[in-house]
Structure formats: structure tokens, C-alpha cells
Amino acid sequence: MAQHDFPDHLSRIVFGLLHYRQATIAQTASFRDQWHDRDLCPAIEAKLNLILDLFERYQHAAFNIQGIRDGGVDVLLRYLPWGKSVEAVQSRIGFQVKSDRELEADDWFMKLKAQTFEATAGPQMVNFYVLLCADLTTKGRSKKVQNALADLTRSDRVSPVGPQFAYTFLSLREEEIAAFVQAKLGDEDAVYLAAVESLEQFTPTEAAILIDLLVRDLTDGADRPRLDKLQTGFVERAYRSFPDVDRDAYFPEYDPEEDDEEEDEAPEILARASSERFEEDISHLEALGDIELGRNDAVQTDTDSYRAARAVILDAMVRYGYRGEELKVYTLTTLLQRQLGRADEIARERDIVEV
Structure with a gap:
């Protein structure tokens, strides 16, 4: 099917970002006050411009974006895939948008079907x-x-x-998009894969502590944060963002002998204070030897074990100019795709149970 036909990296990245994460039903209420021409089409154009700006830092692709609102297409992305000659026919990715108000019309779907037929008639529409x-x-x-x-x-x-997917796409921050682009284009990058592997055994909050320390080490040099100063800012926000469950819930084991039709129980939400979760994470990291507490509870991490992750962080500093909070968010989002996906699954499982 068309949605799984990706002749190049750019089309694959656009598809992935459009299906990045499912928002809640409640979040879609924001569409109630958004208009087609005034809000939604300009927002899609702006998001595509951001995606292409970040993409071009890895691969050159001649492109232009038009808000044509004609021929069944609201926004059209024309581009010349990397490696193609300038004489080649440009590929196209088209977008048709329906606002909440448009769905109120009795014939809205009949019009949409006619628009999609007209828009997809040409062979260049990827x-x-x-x-x-x-x-x-x-x-x-x-x-x-x-x-x-x-x-x-x-x-x-x-x-x-x-x-729910449209809401997430239009809400994505720059560092989230940059992390996704890096993850997709870095699939065959040995350094990137090594960085992912170095953090795959950690939960999102454990990894947030390590990433905070790695970024501090690269930007602050010899200054080692005290334990009480570490549980602030980025790390504290991680505890608010990710579900408080038993750490094993982030690493479910597949048993081929289990009945496929038998659904696993949703993990129990422990609802602990962030200070208690922080203490548990620190104890776990210390026991593994990934961090060490020195005099006055100064925290130090074993940077030699995270050379690949440090390389990814340095690359983001040079390529995107990221610093501080956005650098930490970018690193976490780039290197913990699996764990963050699991966090989303847990959140959705809990929503289903609580409804």
C-alpha cells in the first residue's frame, strides 16, 4: 500500500513523524477552534519546513513547499531525492486537511473522496x-x-x-523531530547504534540521569553536581513525564508458549513521590557501577562506557547548536526510542483500564 512504499529517506521520515505517537482523545479537543486555512494548513507548512531544514543537515535534497489549496491538495511538497539529477522529475508528497468544522457538512466525505481521486491521478505523487x-x-x-x-x-x-496522530504531528518540538531524523538516518551508523545499545538496559528516568550527567560533563567540565542538585530541571521533569511502574514493566519478556489471545495486565501505577523514584534510580545506577558518589555526594559517571553517547551529544551541539535542556531532550528522544515507545504503551494501557 502507498503508506508503506518509501522510495527514499525523506518519504520514510515524513510517514514516521505523521505516525509518531497517538495523543489522547481529550487532546484532540484543541481542533475545535482551528480553521482550515487560517490554522491547520499554515501549521503543516511550518512543520514540513522544519523537517526539511533538519533533514538537509544530513542529506541534500532540492525541495519546495506550496500551500496550493487546489487539485485536491492543500499542501504540496516537491523534492528531488538525493542522488537524482536536476533534470529528473520531482517527487511529490501531498496533504489534504479536514478541519473539525468541515466534518459537520453532510457531504464532507463525498467531497473528500473526489479530492483524493483528483490529487492522486498523477504518477509523481509518492x-x-x-x-x-x-x-x-x-x-x-x-x-x-x-x-x-x-x-x-x-x-x-x-x-x-x-x-490523535495529527495532533501529535502538529505538536512535535524541534528536538523531537531532530531526534527522529537522526534515529532513522542513523540506522546504519555504527556510533549511533553503539550509543543506543549503551542505554538499552535503562528505564527512561535512569537514562535521564545518565544523560544529564554526560551533558554536564561535556559542557561544565570538571564541575560535578551534588546529588541534591541533580534532581532538578530535566531529571525532575522526567519523573513527571514517565509512568511510575516497576522497572521490569519497561522490559517485558516474550513467552512464545503464552496464549496470543490472552492480554497482559496493565502495569500497576505506583504513584510514588519523585524523590523516592530518584533514590531508587540512583541506587540502581550506583550498584551497576554507572555512577559513583564522592565527597559531599558529588555524582560522577563512567564516561568511558558512554563514548558513543557522548559522540551523539557532541554531534547535536555542532549540527543543531543545541545546549542545556533541548540538548538533553534531544539525546533522550534519539537514543531511547524503544523505551519511550514502551512508556507510551503503558500510558495507553492505563487509560484503557481506567475508562
């Missing part, structure tokens, strides 16, 4: 995305969206994007 920016908290919206997604998915020329 991918065509339909973003349904609907408020799922409004009565009747969810059913409309579900029916539309089911119908559009049958087409091999159209990739529908539901409201």
Missing part, C-alpha cells in the same frame, strides 16, 4: 496524506472519523491520518 483534524470529544465525531479511516485505508494511493 504519498498522499489525508489528515482528519477532528475533535473526538464532540458527540458523533468518533464514528465519522472511524468510517472515513476504514474507507480511505482501502485505497493504495491514500494514507489517512487520524486526529
Whole structure:
């Protein structure tokens, strides 16, 4: 199907970011006050410009973005994939956007079908995305969206994007996009893969502590933070961002003999104070030898074990000019794709149970 046909890195990255993470139903309520021309189309254009700016720091690709609002296409990305001659026909990625207000019309889906047919008639359209920016908290919206997604998915020329994924895409921060681009283009990068491997045994909050220390070491030099100063800023926000569950929940074991139809129980939310979680993480890292507490509780990490991660951090400092908080967020998002995905799964599992 079209949504899985990626002739180049750029089309793969755009697809991945459009399906980066599912927001909550409550978050889609923000679409209620967003208009098609005034808000949504300019927001998509701005996001695409940001993606392309970050992408070009790895690979050159001649491109232009147009908000054409014609021919069934609201926003069109034309680009020349890396390695193609300037005489080659440009590839296209198209976007059709439907606002919450548009879904109120009786014939909205009939018009959408006609627009998608017109937009995908040409052979140069690599991918065509339909973003349904609907408020799922409004009565009747969810059913409309579900029916539309089911119908559009049958087409091999159209990739529908539901409201929860559309919300996340439009809300992505620069450092999150940069981390995703690095992760996708670094799949064959030995240094990147080594950096990921060096942190794969840690939960998001344990890794946040290590990343904070690595960034401090590279930017502050010999100054070692005291334990009480470490649980602030970036590290403290990590405790607010990631679910408080038993650490084993981040590393589920697959048993091939288990019944596939038997669903695992959602992990128990422990609801501990961040200070208690911090103390547990520090004890675990200290026991593994990844950190050492010195005089006056000064914290030091074994930087030699994280040379690859340090290289990724230095690359972000040079390539993107990141410092401080955004550098730490970028590193965490880049190197902990699996654990962060698991954190999202846990959050969704808990939402299902609590509903």
C-alpha cells in the first residue's frame, strides 16, 4: 500500500513523524477552534519546513513547499531525492486537511473522496496524506472519523491520518523531530547504534540521569553536581513525564508458549513521590557501577562506557547548536526510542483500564 512504499529517506521520515505517537482523545479537543486555512494548513507548512531544514543537515535534497489549496491538495511538497539529477522529475508528497468544522457538512466525505481521486491521478505523487483534524470529544465525531479511516485505508494511493496522530504531528518540538531524523538516518551508523545499545538496559528516568550527567560533563567540565542538585530541571521533569511502574514493566519478556489471545495486565501505577523514584534510580545506577558518589555526594559517571553517547551529544551541539535542556531532550528522544515507545504503551494501557 502507498503508506508503506518509501522510495527514499525523506518519504520514510515524513510517514514516521505523521505516525509518531497517538495523543489522547481529550487532546484532540484543541481542533475545535482551528480553521482550515487560517490554522491547520499554515501549521503543516511550518512543520514540513522544519523537517526539511533538519533533514538537509544530513542529506541534500532540492525541495519546495506550496500551500496550493487546489487539485485536491492543500499542501504540496516537491523534492528531488538525493542522488537524482536536476533534470529528473520531482517527487511529490501531498496533504489534504479536514478541519473539525468541515466534518459537520453532510457531504464532507463525498467531497473528500473526489479530492483524493483528483490529487492522486498523477504518477509523481509518492504519498498522499489525508489528515482528519477532528475533535473526538464532540458527540458523533468518533464514528465519522472511524468510517472515513476504514474507507480511505482501502485505497493504495491514500494514507489517512487520524486526529490523535495529527495532533501529535502538529505538536512535535524541534528536538523531537531532530531526534527522529537522526534515529532513522542513523540506522546504519555504527556510533549511533553503539550509543543506543549503551542505554538499552535503562528505564527512561535512569537514562535521564545518565544523560544529564554526560551533558554536564561535556559542557561544565570538571564541575560535578551534588546529588541534591541533580534532581532538578530535566531529571525532575522526567519523573513527571514517565509512568511510575516497576522497572521490569519497561522490559517485558516474550513467552512464545503464552496464549496470543490472552492480554497482559496493565502495569500497576505506583504513584510514588519523585524523590523516592530518584533514590531508587540512583541506587540502581550506583550498584551497576554507572555512577559513583564522592565527597559531599558529588555524582560522577563512567564516561568511558558512554563514548558513543557522548559522540551523539557532541554531534547535536555542532549540527543543531543545541545546549542545556533541548540538548538533553534531544539525546533522550534519539537514543531511547524503544523505551519511550514502551512508556507510551503503558500510558495507553492505563487509560484503557481506567475508562
